[in-house]
Amino acid sequence: MNCFAGIDIGSTAIKIVIINEELEILGSKIAGSGSMFYKYAKENLELLLKEVDLKKENLKYIVSTGYGRKLFKEADETISEITANAIGARYAGKEFGTIRTIINLGGQDSKAISLDEEGNVVNFAMNDRCAAGTGKFLDVAAAKLEIGVEELGEYHFKSRGTPLPINSTCAVFAESEIISLLGNEHKVEDIVTGIHYSIAKRIIRLAKKVGLNDVIYFDGGPALNKGLVEAIEFELGRRLAIPKNPQITTALGAAILAKEAYEEL
């Protein structure tokens, strides 16, 4: 059986997707990227192959994407995460209609991509290096509040007050804002909602730069955070389309591209 792999080596996690010729997902894996991107990517690809009961020979083409894409020497091709994200989102979000706008929050960056009717990237915007409003920001905030990052959603819905404004555009300054809010005896849940709304405002500003069209799709790890999703939807005044497994869309896009590239050979 011919199968294809897409590997998204991000700043916080490595995502691997293996698909077959019918574009069905045979298996996927998410692992921390740690400090040795290349080693972990290789190890996890081998593990995943074992899990789905496939051999290396079955893997016809591999496309890598994400920050560490160039370090993964086994890849037949590399592609930027923006293109891969667009392809993956278009496929994973079929059920929602034609996706024209993608919002993606990653470990280190936030992106907004706008697509044309055929799904090609027309325009995109990315945060300029600083980590405000990214997954990293949620990590930092959760650590300061002494809760797990996966608990943020829960806390969001506990809040009964108005969200506390977090105004800093820098992750480090925002952390000190959180500290001073804690110092003023504000509740953790109210601070959490404040964080979510501040991220929502930032990402919407970025998305407006590329234009908001039709179905707005949201993916990346932070899309699992229901509180953040609610904040973005509230600020946007519209519903978001979120796939079942929002972390792996970019890797899926890379896998689809691997299949297409293999067929073009």
Added chain:
Amino acid sequence: MQKEWGLKMTNRLRKMEDPKTRHRRHEAMEAVKILDSLKNDFKDNLESMSYFYDLYEKIYCKGEKLHFDKPTVGTMCIQVPYEIIYAADAVPVRLCNGFYTDEQLGGEFMPTKSCSLVKATLGMLSNKDIPAAQKLDLVIHPTTCDQKTKAISMIEDMGYEMYHLEFPRVKESEESREYWRRTIRKFTKDLQKELGVKINRKKVKESIKKVGKAQKIYHDLNELRKLKPSPILGKDMFLITNAFFFDDIEKWTEAVKRVYKEVKEKAKAKYNPAGKRSPRILYTGSPPIFPNLKLPMMIELADGIIVADESCSANRLLNDMVSVDEWFMYDMVDSIADRYLKGCTCPIFTQNEDRKRRLKELIIDYEVEGVVYQSFAGCQVYEMEQRSIAKEMESLGIPMLYVESDYSPAQGGQLSTRIEAFIESLKVRRRKKR
């Protein structure tokens, strides 16, 4: 015990470099790194380009001195008329700088939010051992952007002799034209006094021809970039134009002639230094100055090719020639003045229709498929103008990528992702058009 420690300390201090030597060493390290990448990261380099690689190595890595036999005049912007300086038997050296080392140094006494180029230029000038600053008899400063204008008094405090060239901010009016002409006439007189030389008709005529020759061969070479595939990489063109900042103009002209010959020869066989499907890019905005060529290099390493540029360190520098009707002293000086005002497409002007027009022309003539617009963080004029240029590009249906950057080498990962995604989207666009 105490004594021993003290002794050890003095020995260590004695071994330590003085800050000026360290500054020079850091600059050299930066230059070596970029030169290596320019030479080795691209497939078959042009043979004739070795003149330029060697030139940069001599000046920036080995610290060789510039033009020691002639009076040297530093220039702060492209509006300084080179023809007049050559007519005064002096050599112009452009001081705009691209070193991260110098940007860091300038950051010690400049506002954090100021532009990288201005910071780096002042950082460089603060150490008089640096080649470009070694022997400056005079520094000429056209009153262009606010940051440079305010930086002047700081340069003066460093002990350089400054000359202010009053530059108008509106170029469409007859008043500004007359004002600028008067500025240049006065400058011609003052320069003679400053340098103790005589500028006459013959010398001005000669220097107009000398600069004209350099422009002519540059235009010829630039013309070759219109070919499909374009036979020369943008990174080489930037190196060539950057060398015009400080090289002997006649040697420079000869070297460009050799590049032209080689490129023309290679172009006959449809030579393509880029990839098969490389999108044709127009570069504009804040000037890439050696060694800060990171953005042009990133574009071409991501499989794009820069076929045209509109920046004051490249095309804008050599774009228009002096056109003279009558070869009398005042006619020539006025014509020179006109060239530097009317042809200038600097964003400091109140209105900038001319820059839009020039960009449009370049897009059509060079069959450009995408525009990369760089603005140094802190360079307000380019940051502000970005919006109107983006609108213009949208109306033309040309995708534009706006990048805000500085001289920091740490920006690599994210920037290259953006550049790659942009190039990928241009490739898809092209496929669809077919």
